[in-house]
Amino acid sequence: MVVQLPDNLMVSVSGVRGRVGDPLTPELVGAIAAAFGGFLRARERRGSVYVGRDSRTSGPMFQRAVTAGLQSVGVDVVDLGVVPTPTVLLAVEEAGAAGGLAVTASHNPPEWNALKLISGEGMFLDAEEAATFRDFLAGEDPPRASWDELGAVREDSEAWARHRERILALDYVDAEAIAAHGLRVALDCVHGAGGPPLADLLRALGVSFRGMGMEPDGLFPRDPEPTAANLAGLGEWVREVGAGVGMAVDPDADRLSLVDETGVAVGEDLTLALAAAAVLRRTPGVVVTNLSTSRVVEDVAEAFGSRVVRTPVGEVNVARRMQAEAAVVGGEGNGGVILPALHYTRDAPLAVALILQHLADEGTFLSEAVARWPRYVIRKEKIRFPREALSEAFDALREDMRGATADETDGLRLDWPGRRSWLHVRASGTEPVVRIIAEAPESKAADALLRRTADLLEGVA
Ligand code: MG
Numbered sequence: 001m002v003v004q005l006p007d008n009l010m011v012s013v014s015g016v017r018g019r020v021g022d023p024l025t026p027e028l029v030g031a032i033a034a035a036f037g038g039f040l041r042a043r044e045r046r047g048s049v050y051v052g053r054d055s056r057t058s059g060p061m062f063q064r065a066v067t068a069g070l071q072s073v074g075v076d077v078v079d080l081g082v083v084p085t086p087t088v089l090l091a092v093e094e095a096g097a098a099g100g101l102a103v104t105a106s107h108n109p110p111e112w113n114a115l116k117l118i119s120g121e122g123m124f125l126d127a128e129e130a131a132t133f134r135d136f137l138a139g140e141d142p143p144r145a146s147w148d149e150l151g152a153v154r155e156d157s158e159a160w161a162r163h164r165e166r167i168l169a170l171d172y173v174d175a176e177a178i179a180a181h182g183l184r185v186a187l188d189c190v191h192g193a194g195g196p197p198l199a200d201l202l203r204a205l206g207v208s209f210r211g212m213g214m215e216p217d218g219l220f221p222r223d224p225e226p227t228a229a230n231l232a233g234l235g236e237w238v239r240e241v242g243a244g245v246g247m248a249v250d251p252d253a254d255r256l257s258l259v260d261e262t263g264v265a266v267g268e269d270l271t272l273a274l275a276a277a278a279v280l281r282r283t284p285g286v287v288v289t290n291l292s293t294s295r296v297v298e299d300v301a302e303a304f305g306s307r308v309v310r311t312p313v314g315e316v317n318v319a320r321r322m323q324a325e326a327a328v329v330g331g332e333g334n335g336g337v338i339l340p341a342l343h344y345t346r347d348a349p350l351a352v353a354l355i356l357q358h359l360a361d362e363g364t365f366l367s368e369a370v371a372r373w374p375r376y377v378i379r380k381e382k383i384r385f386p387r388e389a390l391s392e393a394f395d396a397l398r399e400d401m402r403g404a405t406a407d408e409t410d411g412l413r414l415d416w417p418g419r420r421s422w423l424h425v426r427a428s429g430t431e432p433v434v435r436i437i438a439e440a441p442e443s444k445a446a447d448a449l450l451r452r453t454a455d456l457l458e459g460v461a
Contacts, residue, residue, distance in 0.1 A: 003031045003137050010114075010430050013130045013314060017105055017114035020058040024113055026065035033069030033101060036117060037151075038142020039133050041073065045098040045120055052080035052088035052159070053103035054193040054252040055216035058113045062103045066115070067153060070101075074145030076152045080159045082193050082216050084253035085116065086347035090166065091159040093122025093343060104193075104252040107225035110218055123344050126316045160197045163349065168204060170341055172279055173353045174360070179206030181360035186243035186259070187211040188234040190224045192251030194348060201349050207356060210241040218251075226250050226257035226335060228265035235263030245359060245366040249348045255335035256351040260367040268335035269294035269378065270370055275337045275354035276329045280304035281361060285328035288321045290314070291413045292424050292437050293333030296373050312410030313426065319344040333378075374420070377446040378439040383454055385434040385461055387427055393434075393460045397425065400456055423449055425457075 006023035009016050016032060018024035037049060049070050053059040059082070067077045075098070080088055085102045092100035100118030108114070117125045117133065125133060145151070168175060185202060187209050189195035195214035202209045212233070213221065223230045226248040238246040238259050246259030257268045273296045276287055284306045289297050290313045298308045306328075311321045315336065322330045322340055331337040336346030337354060362369050385393070394412045398404075401423070404414035411426025411434075421440040428435060434457065438449040 002139060002141050003028070003035055005137075011134070012429060013127050013316060014124045015114055015116040017108070017112060019111050020113055024062070026061055029062050029115060030065040030069035032115060032137065033066040034073050035137045035140070035142055036099070036101065036133065037070040037073040037075035038140065039136045040098045041075065041142070042136070042140075047096060047098040047120075048076040048078045048154075050078045050080055050088055050092045050095065050097050050100040050118075051103070052083040052085070052091070052100075054085070054105075055082055055191060055218040056105065056110055056113055056251070057218045059103055059218065062113055066101055066103060071151035071153065072144050073142045074149045074151050076154070079153060079155045081155070081157060083160055084163075084193050084197055084349060086254055086343070086345050086349070087159050087163045087197070089118055089122045089345045090163050090343050091156070092118050092120065094162065096120070102252065106252050107250040107255065109223065110220050123319055124316045126320055160200070164197070164201055164204060166342055167201065167350055167353050170339070170353070172282060172339070172341065173357055175205050177360045178353075178356045181356075181363065183207070183244035183356070183359055183365070184242060185209040185356075186234060186238040186241050186246040187214070188231070188237065188246070188248040189213045189253075190226075190248065190251060191215055191217050191219050191221065192224060192249065192253060194249040194251075194253035197253070197349060198249065198352060201352060205353065205356065210237070210243065212237050220251065224251050226255055226268065228257070228267050231257060231259055231265040234259050235265060239263045245355070247352060247355070253348040254346040256337065256348040256355070257335045258355065258366060260370065261365045262367060264367075266366065266370050267294075267378065269296060269333040271335040271351055271355065272331045272333060272337055273297050273300045273373065274358045274369060275331070275351050276300050277304065278354045278358040278361060279329040279339065280306050283328045286325045288318055288325060288327045288330035290318055290332055291407060291410050294376055294378055294439055295420060295422065296376055297333075299373050310407070315346055374441065376420070376439050376441055377443040378437065379446045379450045381436045381450055381454065382428075382433050383436065383457060384432060385427070385457055386432060389460055390427055390434070393457050394425070396456050396460050397453065400452070419445075421445060421449060423453060425453060
């Protein structure tokens with residue numbers, strides 16, 4: 001029987017996502033995992049599949065379903081337990097495994113869960129690989145193993161420890177200098193998978209810290225996405241414990257967001273900018289980020305004699321381009337930092353180390369490190385818009401906003417380098433909406449750009 005995907009299941013390049021119970025059931029998850037195992041075998045990928053999860057209450061149930069599905073097609077499973085998503089990807093790559101599966105809905109609320117599919121390279125499937133897998137899923141019923149060929153299961157509780165040692169061994173991380181800087185950290189892990197590993201990392205770096213939400217029980221006390229608007233509690237915590245920097249990660253610990261010592265969230269775009277500074281100061285080179293990320297990344301790159309290359313939105317798009325450009329660092333404006341010297345995926349524990357290194361290099365608190373760079377105001381809005389009217393809308397925008405450089409590799413991005421402003425309009429992959437992102441040095445200009453764009457789109461729709 002081939003797998004029928006329910007209509008309300010969100011299917012994207014990196015995997016499938018849905019609410020627990022409807023449409024996401026253990027039956028469905030087990031069937032997808034069996035198909036993934038069959039898919040890897042059909043492509044001659046021998047070896048085990050590594051499975052890890054975040055801290056959601058539905059995680060143990062879905063991880064068992066995934067494991068059963070893989071065993072049923074004769075694939076051995078290595079169970080990593082509750083770990084950051086980047087730890088799963090690193091474990092796959094280091095072991096030369098057939099592939100991996102992360103059971104995590106990332107920054108989504110606790111009623112969601114998802115499967116993220118990982119190739120043997122230790123990267124998420126790219127668009128081409130994902131399309132091949134979807135075809136396989138729709139067309140093939142993978143052969144089930146007989147009783148004497150079922151997959152075996154082995155536990156590996158050392159994956160995080162290996163990940164930590166790889167971070168500490170990086171040329172970009174000088175633990176002695178970080179400890180000597182003596183900055184206290186306030187940490188918010190929102191009851192996700194990041195709590196125990198990040199506490200362990202900070203101890204290994206000799207950094208004094210006070211954590212909140214450190215228990216990985218999946219009972220998120222707030223919207224777990226680490227956007228500035230969700231970090232008021234961490235802001236208070238920073239002031240209460242007298243920290244020099246506040247750090248928040250999402251439930252699967254691939255994104256890091258920062259709060260300064262006065263309790264102000266500085267915006268997720270600064271994470272990549274400051275982490276990149278720590279890398280480029282030592283190794284100038286190409287920085288890759290997506291079209292929706294703040295210009296401040298360009299300011300940082302220029303200061304260190306480096307340049308920025310932009311890609312369509314989506315982690316694997318950034319990662320693939322980083323490989324093609326031999327980039328030294330990259331990532332996304334949502335707090336995702338990618339360092340090829342470690343691996344090609346967003347990694348919040350890595351970002352924690354790089355940010356602390358940068359603050360040690362500069363000998364400052366966060367607010368001073370941020371104040372060195374130009375300030376921008378970034379505005380984001382989502383509006384309902386029919387997909388079929390998009391090209392007409394883009395024509396209208398280009399016509400109205402002359403003098404801009406246009407990039408059409410992912411929706412439409414208009415850039416005014418002289419005004420230090422840009423606009424990015426792109427359709428959502430899953431809903432009939434477009435996202436508008438506008439950035440300018442002043443809030444008035446950013447607001448005006450956003451309003452003008454929304455009005456133009458409404459005129460076309
Ligand atoms: Mg995440």
